[in-house]
Amino acid sequence: AQSVTQLGSHVSVSEGALVLLRCNYSSSVPPYLFWYVQYPNQGLQLLLKYTTGATLVKGINGFEAEFKKSETSFHLTKPSAHMSDAAEYFCAVSDRGNQGGKLIFGQGTELSVKP
Amino acid sequence: EPEVTQTPSHQVTQMGQEVILRCVPISNHLYFYWYRQILGQKVEFLVSFYNNEISEKSEIFDDQFSVERPDGSNFTLKIRSTKLEDSAMYFCASTQRLSTDTQYFGPGTRLTVL
Numbered sequence: 758a759q760s761v762t763q764l765g766s767h768v769s770v771s772e773g774a775l776v777l778l779r780c781n782y783s784s785s786v787p788p789y790l791f792w793y794v795q796y797p798n799q800g801l802q803l804l805l806k807y808t809t810g811a812t813l814v815k816g817i818n819g820f821e822a823e824f825k826k827s828e829t830s831f832h833l834t835k836p837s838a839h840m841s842d843a844a845e846y847f848c849a850v851s852d853r854g855n856q857g858g859k860l861i862f863g864q865g866t867e868l869s870v871k872p
Numbered sequence: 873e874p875e876v877t878q879t880p881s882h883q884v885t886q887m888g889q890e891v892i893l894r895c896v897p898i899s900n901h902l903y904f905y906w907y908r909q910i911l912g913q914k915v916e917f918l919v920s921f922y923n924n925e926i927s928e929k930s931e932i933f934d935d936q937f938s939v940e941r942p943d944g945s946n947f948t949l950k951i952r953s954t955k956l957e958d959s960a961m962y963f964c965a966s967t968q969r970l971s972t973d974t975q976y977f978g979p980g981t982r983l984t985v986l
Contacts, residue, residue: 793977800876800963800977801915847915858903858967859928860975862915 759784761848763863771871776820776835778866780848783829789851790831791860792822796844804846807831818842843870874898876978878964884984885954893949893981895964904947905965905975906939908932915963921947954985 764779782788789808793801805816812824818841822833831848845867849860877896885891897904906918920927921939938950947966951958961982965975 798979800979801965802977803974806974849915858975859905859917859920859930860907860915861917862907864914 759788759850759852759861761850761861761863763846763848763866765866766864767867767869769869769871770838772840773837776833776838776842776868778833778846778848778868780822780831780833780863781829782831782848782850784850784852786852787826790822790824791849791851792816792820792831792833793847793849793862794844795847795865801847804833838868838870840870840872843868874976876964876966876976878962878978878981880981881979882982882984884986887956887985888953891951891954891983893951893962893964893983895947895949895978896945897947897964897966898968898976899945901966901968901976903927903967903969904939904941905967906949907963907965907977908960909963909980910957910960918949918962951983954983956985959983959985 760783762781791806792804795801804820805814807814807824815821820835845865847865848863879894904921907915909915917930919929919933936952940948961980963980964978967973967975
């Protein structure tokens with residue numbers, strides 16, 4: 758069965774500092790990987806996704822993530838945090854063999870950005 | 873930009889009552905999903921729906937739950953007899969294709985069972 762682990766339920770950074778949110782997955786087949794962001798009282802918005810091809814994926818708002826098969830990881834980074842980045846971030850995996858297309862989510866990481 | 877909408881935004885009900893949560897997916901999307909998020913916990917898959925039938929359902933999606941696409945636009949989740957543990961945020965999502973395509977999420981319905 759697939760699973761996703763996000764290390765750290767809360768991460769706090771200073772404005773302008775590097776953001777690193779960690780995600781490791783478990784899958785018996787090469788997965789599709791996603792990062793979603795959830796702002797307060799809103800739904801989930803896709804930041805970026807990896808399906809095939811280049812392992813370094815760029816997304817919206819300056820975020821990027823690198824798929825590392827050997828480490829079963831898909832960590833999310835942003836070189837310089839902005840106050841508006843404060844939100845909950847979810848890593849998710851989808852089994853490319855799964856005809857239903859369901860997403861399996863990690864437990865989420867709340868990002869705080871200090872002035 | 874097209875978006876998924878959900879109504880109501882907040883539903884309060886008594887234990888044992890039936891509730892229907894409504895979603896309007898993006899118009900040209902073919903695959904529909906319900907997820908839930910209990911406060912402080914991860915987002916969990918409930919059910920996927922395609923071509924007017926359930927494609928996959930989780931263990932959570934027992935006989936108390938049902939889904940329906942009653943017309944060409946709405947997608948509903950019905951809970952027949954609500955329990956306290958059904959209190960959660962329920963998200964609807966839709967996608968045009970499977971797996972590689974982005975699932976677009978609605979803003980959610982917060983269900984509170986008293």
